[in-house]
Amino acid sequence: MLIVWYGRRPPVPPIGDHTLNAHAAGAVQHPAVRPEWLARNREQAIEPDLPIIDAHHHLWGPPRGTYLLDDYIADTAGGHDIRATVFIECKTHYRADGDPLFHSLGETEFVADAAARAAARPAGPRVAKGIVGGADLRAGAAIRPVLEAHIAAGAGRFRGIRNIAAWHPDPAARGSIATPPPMLMLDPAFREGFAQLAPLGLRFDAWAYHTQLAELRDLADAFPDTPIVLNHVGGAIGIGPYAARRRHVEETWRDALRSLAHCPNVHLKLGGLGMRLFGFGFHEGAAPPDSSRLADAWRPWIETCVEIFGAERCMFESNFPVDKASCGYTELWNAFKRITAGWSAGERASLFHGSAARFYALGET
Secondary structure (H helix, E strand, C coil), X not given: CCXXXXXXXXXXXXXXXXXXXXXXXXXXXXXXXXXXXXXXCCCCCCCCCCEEEEEEECCECCCCCCECHHHXXXXXXXXXXXXXXXXXXXXXXXXXXXXXXXXXXXXXXXHHHHHHHHHCCCCCCEEEEEEEECCCHHHHHHHHHHHHHHHHHCCCCEEEEECCCCCCCCHHHCCCCCCCCCCHHHCHHHHHHHCCCHHHCCEEEXXXXXXXXXXXXXHHHHCCCCCXXXXXXXXXXXXXXXXXXXXXXXXXXXXXXXXXXXXCCEEEXXXXXXXXXXXXXXXXXXXXXXXXXXXXXXXXXXXXXXXXXXXXXXXXXXXXXXXXXXXXXXXXXXXXXXXXXXXXXXXXXXXXXXXXXXXXXXXXX
């Protein structure tokens, strides 16, 4: 069901002021990463020869803290065969001057530099082999030169755009630190900007709550030639007013995914389940969870996603360093391997590397 807004609609800030700013007043904050807490549980990688593409992670600097190339590579050093990765925009290293529409170009330049340094290493993952950047699609057709500038700055790695749409009228239900306007995906100006993606060979990463998936279905139907991947298993809210309504959430989320799966241009990322949004509360424990406990908690969600979309349209993601507040990198991938231990070799190949390689056109990894 699409939400119809009655009464005074929340104000939508003007184009170019970066409405999706993670540090806007009153924004949600993710739980802190605690290295000493994570050190209480260290596992060896299981099935270390299984190739992996990490389809979703971030790199960033102040004011969010520091998580740079060396930090990410250190997290990947636990024994899993991480072949390549996809960087997803996180509002970092934006330019401070010039046309506001081009400010996000600084992020792509920052990540392209990190990717080049990773590629120059004799071994290790090809970090940010794909780059998904940010651009305010509400600028309509005027966003075209911005997208072209991102492609040039990405030096062959730029693959698409993410504009976070995750919004809920109840602040207690919000688990994203971004502060987008309501009904972003239905905005005509946004759609005019969205229309610029496919002609440039670009994809769209969608991040929305399960209560908004009908809006995403409408967008996907309107632009069948634009590849879309939905982040974080579709954002099933498990906090605030939904904390005591798990069965209702699961049913509503499942029905929305089934509807969305009818759109062949839509794929799904499996991960992000370490975020506070899902209500597992692992970050509040006295010790971090081991991979068996993670697998037990996450299995129903992963199995439902693959049942609905098929393995060829699903891809695993770490969502690091956001999910690092709940578990270690090695343990996260161990959990995914435990969940899929009895699945076919073809399904696992798609989930761990094939789907991401195809969707983001990463080539051989």
